[in-house]
Amino acid sequence: MSQPDARSRASSSMISIHGTSAKAIAITFDDGPNPEFTPQMLNIFSEEGGRATFYMTGDQIERYPDTARLVHAAGHEIGNHSYSHPHLTELEEEAIRAELVRTSDIIRETVGVLPATFRPPYLATDAQVERIAHDLGLAVIGGVNGAARDWDMPGAKHILEASLAVTEPGSILVFHDGHGDRSQTVEAVRELVRALKKEGYSFVTASELLQMD
Numbered sequence: 639m640s641q642p643d644a645r646s647r648a649s650s651s652m653i654s655i656h657g658t659s660a661k662a663i664a665i666t667f668d669d670g671p672n673p674e675f676t677p678q679m680l681n682i683f684s685e686e687g688g689r690a691t692f693y694m695t696g697d698q699i700e701r702y703p704d705t706a707r708l709v710h711a712a713g714h715e716i717g718n719h720s721y722s723h724p725h726l727t728e729l730e731e732e733a734i735r736a737e738l739v740r741t742s743d744i745i746r747e748t749v750g751v752l753p754a755t756f757r758p759p760y761l762a763t764d765a766q767v768e769r770i771a772h773d774l775g776l777a778v779i780g781g782v783n784g785a786a787r788d789w790d791m792p793g794a795k796h797i798l799e800a801s802l803a804v805t806e807p808g809s810i811l812v813f814h815d816g817h818g819d820r821s822q823t824v825e826a827v828r829e830l831v832r833a834l835k836k837e838g839y840s841f842v843t844a845s846e847l848l849q850m851d
């Protein structure tokens with residue numbers, strides 16, 4: 639029967655929200671580690687409480703291993719964001735696998751633990767990418783606040799408001815701590831965390847969120 643295969647190829651198992659009764663969300667940062675902006679994100683959580691997830695590329699970890707170690711030492715999750723940030727859906731199976739394996743190995747060598755979650759660069763994913771990720775023990779993580787476009791520097795106010803508008807219990811939010819000037823993101827995330835904390839939200843890692851009922 640080819641029907642089930644055809645259906646699974648068309649559908650995505652990428653997780654952008656996790657059904658939970660807990661008032662918790664996962665705030666995530668892509669494209670680090672970055673020696674200037676990653677520590678500023680860490681400061682927000684050390685001041686306000688909670689944990690985040692940092693989707694790092696292997697090549698950035700090789701450049702800034704000490705920054706990756708700071709993230710791990712502060713109790714945050716480090717996830718796999720590929721080695722060189724390609725469009726994985728345009729690569730052959732072996733090249734996709736190499737991107738993910740190499741980065742998981744670098745994370746383990748740098749901070750001592752293998753990653754459990756993966757964010758596809760550009761959120762570009764398909765059944766093959768997801769099968770390979772799952773083979774490697776990686777849950778595929780998306781996000782609900784694509785309209786915030788923090789990578790495009792639309793202003794801290796826009797980033798904040800577009801993220802708040804789609805936040806509900808179990809939401810996964812995408813931001814960036816690398817690849818350019820991330821000062822708007824720092825400002826927006828600080829305000830977001832303060833506002834949501836007042837509403838009773840807590841901030842957990844992607845892996846923690848997936849385990850909540």
Ligand SMILES: [Zn+2]
Nearest residue numbers: 668669759760
């Ligand atoms: Zn990215």
